[in-house]
Amino acid sequence: MNWDDMRYLLAVAQAGSLKGAARSLGVDKTTVSRRLRAMEAALGRPLVEPRGPGLGLTDFGQVLHRHAEVMRDEMRAVDARIMADHAAPLGTVRLTSVPLIINHVLLPALSDLRAAAPGLRVELIAESRDLSLLRGEADIALRLARPTEGGQGVLARKLGDLDYAAYGARGAAGPMPWIGYEPRMGYLSHAAAIARAAEAEGGFAVAVNDAESLFQMVCAGHGRTLLPRAIADADARLVEVPFPHVALPRREVWLMVRRDLRELDRVRLAMEWVERAFAARMSQAQSTRPPDHRENGDNP
Structure with a gap:
């Protein structure tokens, strides 16, 4: 599994559609769809499903989404630490x-x-x-x-x-x-x-x-x-x-x-x-x- 694909899962969960996720990530809708399908193929389970006019997460997708949020928060913490190191006392x-x-x-x-x-x-x-x-x-x-x-x-x-x-x-x-x-x-x-x-x-x-x-x-x-x-x-x-x-x-x-x-x-x-x-x-x-x-x- 490509862990970078977690960003696409987070974006779809927040936007509720491929188009909205693509807009937030600065890519096209086809790229979002392709990355989601690659994740599903690697995991052997569906992550999203049609829900009303857009998309929603499957039960397994929701479990993975919680892990993705933790990963996102950890990466933000890493970024903050790097910025702090740049301003650290010389x-x-x-x-x-x-x-x-x-x-x-x-x-x-x-x-x-x-x-x-x-x-x-x-x-x-x-x-x-x-x-x-x-x-x-x-x-x-x-x-x-x-x-x-x-x-x-x-x-x-x-x-x-x-x-x-x-x-x-x-x-x-x-x-x-x-x-x-x-x-x-x-x-x-x-x-x-x-x-x-x-x-x-x-x-x-x-x-x-x-x-x-x-x-x-x-x-x-x-x-x-x-x-x-x-x-x-x-x-x-x-x-x-x-x-x-x-x-x-x-x-x-x-x-x-x-x-x-x-x-x-x-x-x-x-x-x-x-x-x-x-x-x-x-x-x-x-x-x-x-x-x-x-x-x-x-x-x-």
């Missing part, structure tokens, strides 16, 4: 970067990740220090320098470059002092450039240890600093100001992942999202940047 992925990147590149794009991977739980770890992928402190890292960690245990791919420029608060009154980094961070190219500018003009008003702090202080009108164009140009509170002291720095952006995790669905989805978010931020900054975004016409 697990957790830990992604780390500096607070400036987390807050201004990844968080604005978080809804895209949630739509693409509804079963994924993501932990965004905003840290100024580099968390170790090999020690399991994070699964994925977005770094602003060429990686030195991991050897063969870590895969890294360059996503692009961040160009820096000097910014102050739009409409700020009076002179704006330089806001820079504490001395321990002088190894960073942009920190060194700010330090040289501040030294030439009388020193720092404030020094911090994190770019997000610089960003917030400049937005609040406390001074000037160097920020990535891709982030600062997107904020209407900021305006580019001259920087004649040294060449403006540029930093590389690298995406890193533990080699043994790269094929996991949750990690792959998160990495693809990071790449899209970074590319979108770079594209948006270029498209929204006016021909002259500086406070005056001087070349920085």
